[in-house]
Amino acid sequence: MTETRLLNLNDVAFAYDGDVALDHVTMHIDPGQAVALIGPNGSGKSTMLKGVLGVIPLVHGEMTVFRPKKGRGQSGRIGYLPQDDDIDADFPITLRQVVMMGRYRRLGLFRFPAPDDRQAVADALEVTGLSSRANHRFGTLSGGQQQRGLLARAMATKPSLLLLDEPFNALDQPNRDALITTLNDLKARGVGILLTTHDLDLAREVCDSVLLVNGTQIAFGAREEVLTLANLQQAFRDVQVEVDEHTVVLPGHEH
Numbered sequence: 625m626t627e628t629r630l631l632n633l634n635d636v637a638f639a640y641d642g643d644v645a646l647d648h649v650t651m652h653i654d655p656g657q658a659v660a661l662i663g664p665n666g667s668g669k670s671t672m673l674k675g676v677l678g679v680i681p682l683v684h685g686e687m688t689v690f691r692p693k694k695g696r697g698q699s700g701r702i703g704y705l706p707q708d709d710d711i712d713a714d715f716p717i718t719l720r721q722v723v724m725m726g727r728y729r730r731l732g733l734f735r736f737p738a739p740d741d742r743q744a745v746a747d748a749l750e751v752t753g754l755s756s757r758a759n760h761r762f763g764t765l766s767g768g769q770q771q772r773g774l775l776a777r778a779m780a781t782k783p784s785l786l787l788l789d790e791p792f793n794a795l796d797q798p799n800r801d802a803l804i805t806t807l808n809d810l811k812a813r814g815v816g817i818l819l820t821t822h823d824l825d826l827a828r829e830v831c832d833s834v835l836l837v838n839g840t841q842i843a844f845g846a847r848e849e850v851l852t853l854a855n856l857q858q859a860f861r862d863v864q865v866e867v868d869e870h871t872v873v874l875p876g877h878e879h
Contacts, residue, residue, distance in 0.1 A: 629654055629688070630785045630816040631676065636685035638668075638675035644683065645671040651835050651844040653785065658807065658817035660827035660847075663837040664860050669820040670707065672837070673787045676818070677704060690784065703778030707789040707820075711774075713763035719773050720758040723748055726780030748779035752806050768799025772806065779810075786810065788819035792826055804829055824851060 630653045637647035646668030653659055661669050674680045676689065690701060703726070711722065726748070727741045737745075749755045752772045757765060765773060771791065778786060792800055807817060807830050818835075821827060827834055827847060834850040836842040838859045843850045 630690060631818070632686075632688040634686045636675070636687055637683050638671050638680050639683045640671075640680060642683075645680075645839070646675070646837060647684065647840050649685075649835070649837070649841045649844075651833075651841075653816040653818060655784070655814040655816055656811050657833065658811055658819070658831040659833045659835055660831035661818060661820045661835050661837065662822070662824075662827065662859070663842075667838040667859070668840075669837065670789055672835075673704070673789055673818065673820065676787060677702060701781075701784045703781050703783035703786045705775055705778045705786070705788045705791055707793065709774055711762060715763065717762050718759050719754060719762050719765065719769075719776075720745060720749070722762050722773055723758075723776045723780050726777040744780050744782055745776075748776040751779060751809060752776040753802055766799070768795045768802070771795060772799065772803060775803070775806065783815065785816045785818070788817065790820050790822075792821060792823060827851070 632652045633649050636649050637644050639645060649672065651659065661672055663669050671680065675682060676687070711717070723745045724737060724741070727737065727744060746755070746758075749758050752775055754769065754772055754776060757769060757773075762770065762773065775788070775791065778788075791803060795803065804826070807819075811817065811830075817830075819831070831847065833845060834847050835844045836850050836855055836859050838861070842859045843855045
């Protein structure tokens with residue numbers, strides 16, 4: 625394992641209340657590497673992200689996040705974008721204030737934002753292309769802008785590793801393109817990314833590697849090696865995987 629490796633999993637299993645939800649996963653993420661986590665609904669994708677965060681327990685194998693540590697991640701250096709967020713669109717809060725939430729762990733209960741906190745928020749808004757919207761009320765932003773704003777909140781932690789759960793859900797093409805540009809920029813800055821998706825085009829545009837799962841690991845490696853018809857049919861064994869002349873189309877995603 626390289627000294628700079630951000631995440632290393634060796635034959636790990638994660639469980640809810642003792643029931644294993646995902647097992648036999650061996651994979652890694654290095655700085656500047658993006659990995660697409662692909663599998664059908666209920667296959668363990670969100671479980672994987674929560675396991676890396678330490679929200680659910682590691683019950684087998686070894687997980688190293690930044691330095692050797694079994695059982696849970698070190699969330700202070702991990703940015704996380706959940707699939708669903710509970711920010712009330714009617715709540716009178718600005719985008720800047722939403723992004724500042726990413727600094728709350730560092731701020732604690734009794735410290736006001738310092739210049740480095742404000743700079744981290746400004747940097748996160750800039751990298752996501754939202755600086756001009758900073759003082760707009762969050763609920764007035766488009767769905768795509770809100771999604772990028774939540775990514776900015778995750779980026780405000782100055783993470784080395786980003787975990788993104790279906791970040792492209794319901795985005796129109798302009799916001800999708802903007803998010804792809806943002807993620808590729810983050811990769812160029814050395815940030816590691818693990819994202820769940822059903823979108824193979826996205827995996828090809830952003831991700832260097834793919835982890836294919838369905839309750840257990842099917843394959844991990846370079847896109848071209850993992851995204852084969854045989855592997856996809858094994859992962860999506862209960863549903864039809866459509867194939868045209870050039871493209872494999874997964875259930876739940878149409879080109």
